[in-house]
Amino acid sequence: MGAKLLLDRKQQSDLFLLSQGAFAPLSGFQDSDAVNAVLDAGRLPDGQPWSIPIVLLADERPAADRVVLVDESGEAIGRLDVRSAYALDKQRYASAVFRTTDVKHPGVAWLLSAGKLALAGPVEADPEWVARYALEFDLPASPAETHAEIAARGWRTVVGFQTRNPIHRAHEFLIKIALESVDGLLLQPLVGETKPGDVPAEVRLDCYRALLDNYFVAGRTLLAALPAWMRYAGPREAIFHALVRRNYGCTHFIVGRDHAGVGSYYGPFDAQQIFSDYRDEELGIQPVFFDRVFYCRRCASMATPKTCPHPSDFHLELSGTQVRQMLGRGELPPPEFSRPEVAEILARHYAALELAGGVA
Amino acid sequence: MGAKLLLDRKQQSDLFLLSQGAFAPLSGFQDSDAVNAVLDAGRLPDGQPWSIPIVLLADERPAADRVVLVDESGEAIGRLDVRSAYALDKQRYASAVFRTTDVKHPGVAWLLSAGKLALAGPVEADPEWVARYALEFDLPASPAETHAEIAARGWRTVVGFQTRNPIHRAHEFLIKIALESVDGLLLQPLVGETKPGDVPAEVRLDCYRALLDNYFVAGRTLLAALPAWMRYAGPREAIFHALVRRNYGCTHFIVGRDHAGVGSYYGPFDAQQIFSDYRDEELGIQPVFFDRVFYCRRCASMATPKTCPHPSDFHLELSGTQVRQMLGRGELPPPEFSRPEVAEILARHYAALELAGGVA
DSSP: OOOOOOOOHHHHHHHHHHHHHHHHHHOOOOOHHHHHHHEEEEEESOOOOOOOOOOEEEEEOOOSEEEEEEOOOOOOEEEEEEEEEEEEOOOHHHHTTTHHOOOOOSHHHHHHSSSSSEEEEEEEEOOOHHHHHHTTTTTSHHHHHHHHHHHHHHHSEEEOOOSOOOOOHHHHHHHHHHHSSEEEEEEEOOOOEEEEEOOHHHHHHHHHHHHHHSSOOOEEEEOBBBOOOOOOOOHHHHHHHHHHHTTTTTTEEEEETTTOOOOSSSOTTTTHHHGGGGOOOHTSSEEEEEHHHHETTTEEEEOTTTTOOOOOOGGEEEEEEEEHHHHHTTTTOOOSOHHHHEEEEEHHHHHHHHTTTOOO | OOOOOOOHHHHHHHHHHHHTTTTOOOOOEEHHHHHHHHHHHHOOOOOOOOOSSEEEEEEEOSSEEEEEEEEETTOOHHHEEEEEEEEOHHHHHHHHTTTTOOOOOOHHHHHHHHSSSSEEEEEEEEHHHHHHHHHHHTSSOOOHHHHHHHHTTTTTTTEEESSSSOOOOHHHHHHHHHHHHHSSSEEEEEOOOOOTSSHHHHHHHHHHHHHHHHOTTTSSEEEEBBBBOOOOOEEEEEHHHHHHHHTOOOOOEEOOTTOOTTTTSSSSSHHHHHHGGHHHHHHHSSSEEEEEOOOEEETEEEEOOOTTSSOGGEEEEHHHHHHHHHTTTTTOOOOOTTHHHHHHHHHHHHHHHHTOOOOO
């Protein structure tokens, strides 16, 4: 007895999600066979779809197999039953999951900086810690909570939307298109760790609430938190995000352009194409694909390359960088790009950053 | 030999569509058993979905069983092999198909004015007449033609849109939503007989072309004609329209509010609910349902009750009657309601009618 293992924020997130069924059918950190099956085939050894190995990387094997998991304050938050330990082949992991071994890729950087030894085995989380952890987000954060909310609303079909950014009109447009054919929306921003420069979760949550309150039908939306961390694994993470949303009760999942991408490691539609490796029935959720979305002055509406025939000089498209620069200068993006209620929240955030001397 | 039967315009349309496979699996006018199965169960005797009996009503049985079918000029256009003749129970037909026996219903009015004796049996159409008949519309009009066009475009998924009206922005919006998830659009206006007061097919075709040319992506649309006549049978006709579009090569079919309705004989969503009587696989086509569409000034976009939370004073909705009145006065409806390119064609049509003293 007495073996302890300190979990960092990412590992705490994995513990929470594993213990709550968000990563079902997984209930613990994966062993070598499972990891190899996922890396080679994008499936678990029994053939079920799974795209990102969930591994617990440590520097060394704990002194005992029953390990108490602790957080940075030293408090016990759960238990791990170490069934095996193995050296993870990080090059192989990176090549399969991130499609690159470039250390500038944030997922690769995480992998290389983590421990060498993978500890595998089932986990349990301390219920009080689970409650405290979920409370941080002040939103439904576990599959049990979203299932209850979905049941209370009587939705039979639910589309999930993953985001780590504020929602502008382009994404509002495609969410609303999806809402024409399903009963409800699970807007489930990722609130775990993202990369520096991303808008903090609490500011984004204010933006989401402003958007839902002003532009969506009450009773058709559910705002929840996904306390996962971003892997930036593009196509593999799109499958992962879809499977996780299935576990949270979604029947449909929106996959836009460059889902979970970073830099130019993935083609803009790689994260859609990968779905053809799986049947919808085995995923248990139906992907809903969208192309690039922009405002077209000639169409006088939001549009995509599938529906708008007009040349690009009619199109209003702003990059994330352009929007950050406008907001940093105290300018609001045009209402065709961003709802004023959302733009104002972001403007206040960037003004505060500016005062603190911190806009990139 | 020598038995002839004059077909009116509606019967010619049925002959064309039966002979071209547009009513597959039907290849002739239905006998009493088939009609009863359709009326009672919305299915053929073998269980396949079919919702509107295709009957040839005559005043008396022709002198021979091999009948030459002729048009109003007396020219032979095809042949009927009379296998049976029976008195059609028109009350039963009307109750099942039109859900009313009210003579003010245009479908009931047609039925009561038609002959009493139904002639059943396989038909053949004269190929030269078929070619001449199709040419009238100057558009693909048979399943063979649309299948060829769809194959040439390489579409795997095709959404069909049925209309007997000019297309304004509300319908453009829902067609474009459908186009986000399928490869192409078969815009297939019904060009057979409609009721008095409907905009004539040639004017509507000009409107469709103006809309497609100016607001749709070339290569994603196919304009074709459906030379069927309107039954105004609401829900039953929605199923019928879907089955016919399956035969023309569609994989999806848009069913909006009050599809194929007239007056207030049907609830606004009856034509969607009836699809739950059939599985998509047995229909061979997937319905795509839409709610009421309007422009919302607060959303600054087209919207539906599923996506817009704002009160109706923000909504721009005009009835067909209001639009006809505006156009009759020489006013164009606002661009949020109708594309100017379309409105101008309609304005010229109503101005010409006005000169002729004919606006209702």
